[in-house]
Amino acid sequence: MRANYKMQRLFVEGALSGDGTVALSAQQSHYLTNVMRMREGGELLVFNGRDGEWRAGVAAVSKKSVTLSLAEQTRPQPPTPDLVYCFAPIKAGRLDYMVQKAVEMGAGVLQPVITQHTQMTKIGTDRLQANAVEAAEQCGVLAVPTVREPVKLERLLAEWDAERVLIFCDETAAGDNPVAALMGLKGRRLALIVGPEGGFSEDERRQLHARDFVTAIPLGPRILRADTAAVAALAVIQATVGDW
Structure with missing residues (x-):
């Protein structure tokens, strides 16, 4: 079932179930009433990454809190995507x-x-998680990705x-076509x-190529910034062997 992009969506922490209510945090209550200008009787969609998406109504508004009443589930909870993005x-x-x-690309x-x-x-992983939640709210994503604590490359490979x-994504890989x-x-x-701006060091590239579980791909003849390379790589992976 496709997402409804005409209604405001909000991520909540509490459990979602039929005929239940959800008490919003002070920050979310402020956002809903002072930024979105919602009042009692207003409707929105809520999700928590576990119980699917629900249509909810603003049941009560006070100076510091908002309570939502759940009406119906609009989409069931999908499995969390299995793609890990390092x-x-x-x-910033x-x-x-x-x-x-x-x-957005399904990590x-x-x-x-x-x-x-x-x-x-x-x-700050809290900031990254907040960005992940915001992207999920805006793009109809229900399975919010988990943000892990940073690790050094050596440890990542050793515990893989x-x-x-x-x-x-190896800028020195042979050819231009990753497919x-x-x-x-x-x-x-x-x-x-x-990798980062400037790419992996030669020693890091050797470490990666030495692992049997690593597959190197090129990303074409152009030099891409790290954020551009990420989007390009995720797109080609999803289109070739992912869920597109």
């Missing part, structure tokens, strides 16, 4: 964009990875599940890793 954090504004696009897990050339070694293929390399991965559990 990325070297970049500057572009990192927000990259996280939002990964959510189920967001894994920050610290590499030799990573620009931002200290990042070898049953999951790690697709490595041929991806076609052999149909039916496999997949992950994608995109």
Whole structure:
């Protein structure tokens, strides 16, 4: 069932079930009443990443809180996407964009990875999770990705599940077309890793190529920024061996 983009959507923490109510946080209550200008009787869609999407009405409004009453489930909860997206954090504004696009493109897990050339070694996962939630609200996504704590590349590779293929965007990979390399991965559990601005170091590239679970792909003849490379890679993976 397709998402309804005509109604406001809001992520909530509480459980959702028939004839139930949801008490919003002070921040969400402020947003709904002062930003969205909703009043008692107004309707919106709510989801929590577990219980599907529900049509809800504004049942009560006070100075600091809003209570919603649930009317009906509009979409059932889909499975969480299995695609793991690993990325070297970049500057804040572009990192927000990259996280939002990964959510839109069907990533189920967001894994920050610290590499030799990573620009931002200290990042707030709460901010990344908030960006993931915002993207889900805007794009009709019900299964909100999990944001993991950052890890160094060496640890990521050492603890990797070898049953999951790690697709490595390698700017030095032979050829310009990634489709041929991806076609052999149909039916496999997949992950994608995109490096930082400046790319992976030579030692990191050697580490990646040395792992049997890593598949290197090119991304064409152009030099792409890290956030652009992420969107391009996610799109070609989903179109070739994903859910498109």
